[in-house]
Amino acid sequence: MARRSLAAKRFAxxxxxxxxRTGSWDAWLSDLTQVADAMADPLIRATLANPDQAxxxxxxxxxxxxxxxxxxETIRFLHVMASRxxxxxxxxxxEWLREISDRARxxxxxxxxxxxxxxxxxxxxxxxxxxxxSGNPERVVLSLLVDPGIIGGLVIREGDQIRDRSVRAxxxxxRERMA
Amino acid sequence: xxIRSEDIVRSLVDQIGGFDQRERTSNVGSVVEVGDGIARIxxxxxxxxxxxxxxxxxxxGMALNLEEDTVGAIILGDxxxxxxxxxxxxxxxxxxxxxxxxxxxRVVSPIGEPLDGKGPIIxxxxxxxxVVAPGVIMRQEVRTPLQTGVKSIDTMIPIGRGQRELIIGxxxxxxxxxxxxxxxxxxxxxxxxxxxxxxxxxxxAKVSQLVRTLEENGALSNTIIVVAGASASASLQxxxxxxxxxxxxFYRDKGGDAFIAYDDLTKHAWAYRQVSxxxxxPPGRExxxxxxxxxHSRLLERAARLSEExxxxxxxxxxVIETQLGDLSxxxxxxxxxITDGQIFLQGDLFNAGIRPAVNVGLSVSRxxxxxxxxxxxxxxxxxxxxxxxxxxxxxxxxxxxxxDRATQAQLTRGQRLQELLKQPQYGPMPVEDQVISIxxxxxxxxxxxxxxxxGRYERExxxxxxxxxxELCDRVLNERQDxxxxxxxxxxxxxxxxxxxxxxxxxRASS
Numbered sequence: 001m002a003r004r005s006l007a008a009k010r011f012a013x014x015x016x017x018x019x020x021r022t023g024s025w026d027a028w029l030s031d032l033t034q035v036a037d038a039m040a041d042p043l044i045r046a047t048l049a050n051p052d053q054a055x056x057x058x059x060x061x062x063x064x065x066x067x068x069x070x071x072x073e074t075i076r077f078l079h080v081m082a083s084r085x086x087x088x089x090x091x092x093x094x095e096w097l098r099e100i101s102d103r104a105r106x107x108x109x110x111x112x113x114x115x116x117x118x119x120x121x122x123x124x125x126x127x128x129x130x131x132x133x134s135g136n137p138e139r140v141v142l143s144l145l146v147d148p149g150i151i152g153g154l155v156i157r158e159g160d161q162i163r164d165r166s167v168r169a170x171x172x173x174x175r176e177r178m179a
Numbered sequence: 180x181x182i183r184s185e186d187i188v189r190s191l192v193d194q195i196g197g198f199d200q201r202e203r204t205s206n207v208g209s210v211v212e213v214g215d216g217i218a219r220i221x222x223x224x225x226x227x228x229x230x231x232x233x234x235x236x237x238x239x240g241m242a243l244n245l246e247e248d249t250v251g252a253i254i255l256g257d258x259x260x261x262x263x264x265x266x267x268x269x270x271x272x273x274x275x276x277x278x279x280x281x282x283x284x285r286v287v288s289p290i291g292e293p294l295d296g297k298g299p300i301i302x303x304x305x306x307x308x309x310v311v312a313p314g315v316i317m318r319q320e321v322r323t324p325l326q327t328g329v330k331s332i333d334t335m336i337p338i339g340r341g342q343r344e345l346i347i348g349x350x351x352x353x354x355x356x357x358x359x360x361x362x363x364x365x366x367x368x369x370x371x372x373x374x375x376x377x378x379x380x381x382x383x384a385k386v387s388q389l390v391r392t393l394e395e396n397g398a399l400s401n402t403i404i405v406v407a408g409a410s411a412s413a414s415l416q417x418x419x420x421x422x423x424x425x426x427x428x429f430y431r432d433k434g435g436d437a438f439i440a441y442d443d444l445t446k447h448a449w450a451y452r453q454v455s456x457x458x459x460x461p462p463g464r465e466x467x468x469x470x471x472x473x474x475h476s477r478l479l480e481r482a483a484r485l486s487e488e489x490x491x492x493x494x495x496x497x498x499v500i501e502t503q504l505g506d507l508s509x510x511x512x513x514x515x516x517x518i519t520d521g522q523i524f525l526q527g528d529l530f531n532a533g534i535r536p537a538v539n540v541g542l543s544v545s546r547x548x549x550x551x552x553x554x555x556x557x558x559x560x561x562x563x564x565x566x567x568x569x570x571x572x573x574x575x576x577x578x579x580x581x582x583x584d585r586a587t588q589a590q591l592t593r594g595q596r597l598q599e600l601l602k603q604p605q606y607g608p609m610p611v612e613d614q615v616i617s618i619x620x621x622x623x624x625x626x627x628x629x630x631x632x633x634x635g636r637y638e639r640e641x642x643x644x645x646x647x648x649x650x651e652l653c654d655r656v657l658n659e660r661q662d663x664x665x666x667x668x669x670x671x672x673x674x675x676x677x678x679x680x681x682x683x684x685x686x687x688r689a690s691s
Contacts, residue, residue, distance in 0.1 A: 003211050003221040006248055157207075160222035162268075164203040173203060178191065 004096060008089040011081060012096030016104065018073070025101045029094070031074040036091045045088060057082045106139050113145040113155040115166075130156070205268040208250060210234075213261050216254050216412035217457045220267050223250045229309055231275075233268045236260045239290070240267070241274050241418070244458050251458040253414035255290050273309065276422045277302030278429035283373070286390060286404040289419040294406055295390075306429060308421040312480035319486040321520075324551040325372065325438060325495050328364030328608020329357060331538045331601045334560040334618055335567070336523055339551030340372075340436050340493035341484025345515055347500045347507065348525030352537050354499050355385070356605050357523065358440040359392055361497070364608035365438065366398035372495075373430045374402040375439040377423035379416050380446030383408040396606060407450075413457075416450035424481050427494045431483070434490030439482070443499035444475060448511045465510050476518045521545040535602060540564075541571055555615045555659035558667030562622040563597060570594020589627070596626035599634040612653040613642050616675065619667065625679055633689060644682045652678060 015032075019025045039045050047060075061067070061078045081087045102109060112118070112126055123144070127137040147155075150166035157163075208222025218240060226232070232240040232252055238260060244251030254261065255274070277291040281301035286294045293300050321339030338344050346354045362374040378386045386406055393399040403426055407419035420441045430437040441447065448471055455468035463469045475498075482496035498519065500512050505527065507516070516522055521544045530537035552560065569590050577583060577591055600621045603609065609617075617638045620626060629637050645652055655671055667675075 003209075003248070009248075160207050160224050162205050162207050164205070169203045 004092040005089050007086060008092035009096045011077075011086065011089065011093045012100055015077060015093070015097055016100040019097075019101065020104055025105065027071060028074070029097060029101060031070050032077075032090065032094045032097065034070070035074070035078065036094045039087075039090055057087060106136070107141060108139060108158060109141045109143070111143045111145060111157040113147050113150060113157070113166075115146070115148050115150050115152050117146050118144060126154070126156075205233075205270070207269075208267045210261060210263055210265040210267060211249065213254075213258060213263065213265075215453075215457050216258060216414040217454060218252050218254055218258070218261060218267075220250045220252060221248060223267065223269060226250050226269050227273070229273045231270045231272045233270050234258075234261050234265060235267075239270075239274075241414075243454075244460070253417065253454055254412070255414060255418065258412075273307050274418070275305040275307050276425050277304070278306045278426045279303040282403045282426060284400045284402065286386075286406055288411075289405060289407050289415045289422040291422065304429065306425040308418060308425050310425070310428070310481070312477065313483050313485060313489070317485055317489045318483050319491075321484050321547045321551050323436075323484075323493070324548070324553060324556075324611075325361075325436075326364055326368060326370065326608075326611050327357065327361040328367070328610070329360055329536055329538075330603055330609060330614050330618070331536060331540060332357070332523060333611065333614055334556065334601075335540050335564050336521065336538070336543045336545040337548035337552040337556070337560070338495065338545060339484070339548045340495050341482065342521075342545070342547055342551075343479045343482045343496045343498065343519040344545060344548070345498050345500060345519040345522035346440075346525070347502060347512060347516070347522050348537070349502055349505055349527045352525040352527050352530045353535060353605075354501070354525055355389065355442055357525075357536060358442065358497055358499070359389060360606060360608045361438065361440075362393060362402055363396045363398045363606060366396065366401050367608060368610060370436070372401075372436045372438050373427070374398070375405065375423045375427050375437065376402060377405045377407075377420050377439065377441050379407055379419050379441065379443060380409050380411075380450060381406075381442060383410070392606060413450040413453040416447060417454050420444070420447055420478055424478060424494075424496075428481060431485065431492040431494040432490065434485075434492045436493045436495075438495045438497070440497040441478075441499060443501050444515055445499075445501045445511055448475070467510060471511070472514050472518075475515055479515075479518050520547045533602075534598065535605070538601075540567055553611060553615075553657070553659065555656045555667060555671065556611060558659070559615055559618045559622055561666075563618055566590075566593055566597055566622060570597070592627050593621075593624070595631055596629065596634055597621045599631055600626065600638060602635070612656040615656045616645060616652070617642060619672070619675055620679060623672075623676070623679075625683075629689065637687065640686060641679070641682055644686050645678055648681070649674075649678045 015028055019028045058079065061075060061082060067075055078087065081090065110130060118126065123142055124137070127140045127142060130140045131137040150168045152167040153165045155162065155164050155166050206223055206225035208220040210218050211221045212219040226242045226245060228242060228245055230242045232242055234240055234254065238254060238256050238258065240252040240254045242250050242252045277300050279302055281303065285297060285300060287300065288294055291300060291302070321341045323340045325338045325340045327333055327338060332338065346357055348354050358376065362376065365372040365374055376389070386404070386408065390399065390404060393402055405419055405423040407416040423439055427437040427439045448467060451471060451474055452467050456462060456466065460468045479496055479498060482494045484493040485491055498515055500515050502512055507513070524539045524542040525537045526539045529539060570593065573587055573590055574594065577587065600617060620641060626634055626637065652674060655674065659668055659671060
């Protein structure tokens, strides 16, 4: 769990309030992910972070290569970030935005670790169980991991909350009790 | 008692039978920063303030700062294994320590681990280290004395059970000695008061010396020593008094009496300042955090005398403060003075002049203990306090002139004898009946004709004489029930006077 910048969260919150009003979550997310991916290039990242390059950054944002397919709102947002010399926070901001949009739209991202790979029916079962009686299983997005070390059962992680239903955890608890 | 294998099997079967926990839920975070006994953890959005955190490898921590995306925690124990990225889990419990009789005679760390190599601690119960002090309804006023066995304290600065009395003075003025005497006195007089000594930031050698002294005087078996020495992390030093207090509260809430000494709160304030600054809490005066007063007041409020409906138990606290060059007006001393029910001020000048214990009776007060003094003691202490006050006034003035009228001369003579009488060797606490008899000899003028150098011998021989020839007088002093508050019962006074006459005629040989 990597730490994300709190300043990036503020930008994400600003974007999310616009997205919520206009219902444009997916457009914002795809635009900003595209820019963040481009910024993954270390050279571009270093250039953007350099305070001496403020003017060039502005040119850079407006450049054809960068703005290909972006909406005007996104470009304005990038200028706002650049004017505050915070463009290097963009990848964190995208992560925050994804989390906020998930919460706003009732999507839950869950990491499920099992000892053996789960087949589709089992995945469906996990989704239904996690969604509960009133929830929609479609909105539970699973990421699957396989770790034979847990022996059996499942470890379900959602954000920083872990529900450990593995055989390993039960054995550990038993050992602590008997010690 | 032999351990039978079927008992072990049965207990295991019981435990396995009762084991039906299918899910272990916890909140996790990862360490982003660690050092100097504190950690900053990203995540842990569900952590509670004061919650016990599991760092893995058996290392625990305590959440102190809950921020938007991080938690600031103190690490209780070794933090060598913890690094950036270490996973931390919540436990759902708050920090607890073992309490109960299994701790008596033991030296433990602030988290209740044994430090004396005498094997594991057998704890019957665990109690949280941070609890809210008893409220108004649960308390009653102080009314039973806690005898320290130190003449100058028991007579002029009486302590009641449930009182908070500050011991304040420069380094090496006998602060810890008073605590040691008090603990030894509880053991010698078999008062049933359980003692807890909390060493905060003390030299380990000093603590081990104290443990040995208590052991030699048969007082260790009644005492719990909690140590966060000078080399312990600031986190453990911060936690130590709260942990010791929890151990004392066990006896208080059971209806028993306990005595706890925090040696010393100056170092505790330093440790708390260090922890707070590392956790990036805003510094205030002298860089102490804003809640350093609350940190001490909530600790000392837990010393209380409970009302009969709640068992009538008590916890008496002796916090210690070390001053620099006798300056009482700095931040932490003034704070703790205002929290406590009085203070015993020990002065370096007196100590160096050979007046030991070096109690400055002019600056020392006990705001509530007077109500707890025994009748006989109150009868002699009033006169003593008055005589000593007049003496202090005249002593300063008499240094200038040599021509003094007879009344002044007599006052000085009396004062010097009384001052001599109040001197007491270390580790020699005195039973209350002996104190009354010896102070009565002083205030009734018996010592005025005795040479100053002979006062100690007079007292010793007088007490010996009374114990062997008139043992019934000791019982009378102890059981004195008369209501007059300022004078000793006339009958008792007469009996004592007769015994003194007899002593002087038959046993006392003044050296010439």
